[in-house]
Amino acid sequence: MPSRRSMLGKLAVAAGIGVAGCTTGAPPGLPLDANPHSVPSRQFAQNDVLRRDADGNELQARHRRILLLDLKREPSEEAAEAVERALRTVESAYDWAPDGLFHALAWGSTYFDDNGALGRVPIEHPEVLTRTDDEALQRFDAMLVLESDVQSHLPAAESALFGSRDELNGEPVEHTLDGVFRRRDRRTGFLGEGLPAEHVDVEGLEADAPMFSGFFSGREGSQASEDRVAIEDGPLAGGTTAHLSHITFDLPSWFSFDQGSRIGKMFSPDFTGEDVADLGTDVPFADAVREHARDHGSVGHHEKVARVRRDGEPLVLRRDFNTVDDGRTGVHFLSYQRELEHFRRTRKSMNGWYLRDDHPDITDRENNGILEFISTESRANFVVPPREKRAFPLTIT
Template identity: 55%
Template sequence: MASRRRLLSRVAAAVGISSLAGCTGSEPSLDLPPNPRADSLPALQHDWVGGMRTDEHGNPLLPRFHRVLMLDATAPIDDALRERVERACRALEAAYDWSSADLLHTWAWGTGYFEKQGSLGRAPIRRPRVLSRTDDPDLRSFDAALVLASDTESHLTATEAALFGDRDTLGGAPVEAPLGDLFDRRRRVTGFMGEGLPAAHADAEGIPEGAPLDGAPGFMGFRSGRVRTQASLDRVTKSGGRWDGGTTMHLSHLTFSLDGWYAMDMPDRVARMFSPDVTPEEAETYDTDVPFADAVREHARDYGVVGHTEKMARARENGEPILLRRDFNTVDGGRAGLHFLSYQRSLADFETARDAMNGWWLRDDHPSITDRQNNGLLNFVTVRSRANFYVPPRARRATP
């Protein structure tokens, strides 16, 4: 906890002035007074911890509804546009409390932004890459993204309408900084997280009739996001230099094919989610962590199947996770899936985690294990798209 306080103090001091050198050598200077709510908001945009509910074990619970707007600028990316972005974000902070009950939001800049600045080669992000021999995702580039989340779905709709539509008030105040004339909404992704919500969407393509989703927080029937399976804010936040206090954000769209998943009995599903030496009864006892024995190769040889969690554990650094996940279920396109949104200090961390998930180095340990078969969750998941973004600290969100 002390290290987190030191991080937030350092970031707040480093970014207290919004006129900072841009990555092209220019110095964007916003002609705006200080953010009047800066002292009551976390210095890091990706710090949602204080605004989220927790379960009985202290695990943070993501908001129930999510929306991410991917944007391309239709006007020059200059100080006037940056000022409008900052004013728009401040309007959200004025209209809603920083909480799951009201609204949590994050403004991110994409690879398209840095390309237009002529600085992608010096940026903290790069264009996405194909990371699997078994997937052929659409590799996307956007100028920016606005991440919105709330337990009240109408707040997301009102926010989007106020910034990009025809709504002229938000939280009872006039909308003085809409963004619809400056950005095109290239793509909108939506989703949800929480018990009861997957069951309400059980008619989506990719889910067999009768799938046991009652009470399940996700389409695969298991909960995630235990506090000790998530990277800390310190671990995913950049320290020192031009990007101090920022982080990278990756957004993937995954779709599910769950006929085979739910054709298996619970022990077989547990084996592929966790490990073949874990029983369903043991899995039910996991509260803040998922223990692992670091024996995935032995399990491959002994059982001919390996679990997703035990593979991912090999991507930990000094026993600690390297990704902070904010992923959520979706039925975008009419098919059950997941929008995998993660924060990490560098995109190399995400690629390390994905390499662990691939598990192709296990194929020589047992003939039953292939690129997808008996290899964790790979046989049930397809990656449809990828995009990368940079998330500045709050005081520099409009001037990365």
């Protein structure tokens, strides 16, 4: 007897939303302009409404929640309508703004694989990308990303979406995701000045630090633009791909080094405290990582990843954030990129394997940026469709 999973693709086609089915993405009777608040087609588009610091860098939302989901039912027009109506409830309740709620529904490698479409979307199942970590390669049907400066908006939205409340910020909740998805995992965290020190007590972490590392990492010039990561054409035009890693960070070991050493490990051996203090919207680097390896016997994290650019621009848009999930300090590394190969290239450059022959002191971990202090626990891959195709995006031709 065929398994439920083996039948998903056939049922999707029969329901009219499969690979040869619905081409609009929006379920029947739900016009795309029905939202009371303006919501962009690109689910990852935020930069135009984010706050900015004194230098002009975007300040991302301070609180994050990621729900990792498995399907409870087969694709159908009814299921697609339930998903779309539930998400529109959230959009009715909150502005698309930092003090409202950003949200994105992405679809994982399991969903596309089970429906025979994995070879026709720009993602694959995750793969091991380090030689030192025991990486769990995770597969999900979907991922829901929630972001806001107002921490209480995140549990409120989750509760509304999964049937635990009948109103959300004054809006009635008449449709939920609970009949469609099962929550398998939840990732939580924070990003912004002062928040890390509110969650951990580690000597050396300054009270106003935005990240556990003690440094600000979201400078405009070190991020891909939203245009750069957007898929340009085809059925998923306006969408992107997402990679999610859980990385633990050994803060006591990191802060056992003095500030100058941490600057060298994070940026490059020729960076000083004055250099970091003077940074504005970019982190300027000479392409000298191999020279630094030979001359100093160590290299910085940023100078390695800065080598992966196109037309001078990074290929990856980071929406990573600090976490203390499971009682461990770390980072949930969420990145958007036009194709996953861009993330893999960036991570492989960060690995620094190509520097091993330049100096005997450089190993896969030691004197190799921040790799001595972090470990990748898990990886998962997703497609983030444009908003009009976010409910069961099987219109891949």
